[in-house]
Amino acid sequence: MSLNSVEVSGSSAAVWTRGACAGCMSEKKDQSEKDKKSFENKPVMIMQLASNAPVPDSSGNEEDANEGGVLVSSTARRSSRGSAARGQKTAIVSSGDMLGKLRLQLYQEHNFSPLGQRLYLGGVELSENESTLESLGVTAGCTIHLQNDKRGASKAEKTK
Numbered sequence: 361m362s363l364n365s366v367e368v369s370g371s372s373a374a375v376w377t378r379g380a381c382a383g384c385m386s387e388k389k390d391q392s393e394k395d396k397k398s399f400e401n402k403p404v405m406i407m408q409l410a411s412n413a414p415v416p417d418s419s420g421n422e423e424d425a426n427e428g429g430v431l432v433s434s435t436a437r438r439s440s441r442g443s444a445a446r447g448q449k450t451a452i453v454s455s456g457d458m459l460g461k462l463r464l465q466l467y468q469e470h471n472f473s474p475l476g477q478r479l480y481l482g483g484v485e486l487s488e489n490e491s492t493l494e495s496l497g498v499t500a501g502c503t504i505h506l507q508n509d510k511r512g513a514s515k516a517e518k519t520k
Contacts, residue, residue, distance in 0.1 A: 395500075398455050402500035404493075406449040406466065409507045416505060417483035453493060455500075460489035466506070476509040 409415065451465055463474040479486040481504050486496050
């Protein structure tokens with residue numbers, strides 16, 4: 361609740377109103393943005409794209425699977441049992457992790473060769489393996505797009 365001043369018939373009075381004041385709301389928003397950029401052990405979505413698919417841009421536009429080669433449409437009907445969409449993986453990371461560590465995690469958990477991984481955030485390729493996820497703009501819960509280049513893939517990946 362916040363205390364606001366109102367004027368009624370020439371005299372002012374203090375009135376309690378529901379909701380937070382503008383300053384509190386701004387402070388809460390700033391803290392939320394800070395928490396989103398600096399995080400520990402939070403999920404990041406990895407959306408696998410077909411090798412010939414265009415990479416979605418920062419506006420979040422994804423083409424339907426029939427038109428652009430994207431393995432999963434964001435509007436696809438899915439079960440409500442909490443399973444990930446086909447082609448979507450989850451990686452648990454921290455903002456201080458290096459991009460190279462994420463690549464290694466994708467190899468260990470999903471068998472995507474680090475040499476064949478092309479990772480994109482907002483349409484921009486992530487290539488600096490020594491950079492932290494925070495410095496690359498990765499936030500908790502965001503979606504990173506993965507194109508798996510078969511030239512760098514292991515034998516097991518090529519036979520899939």
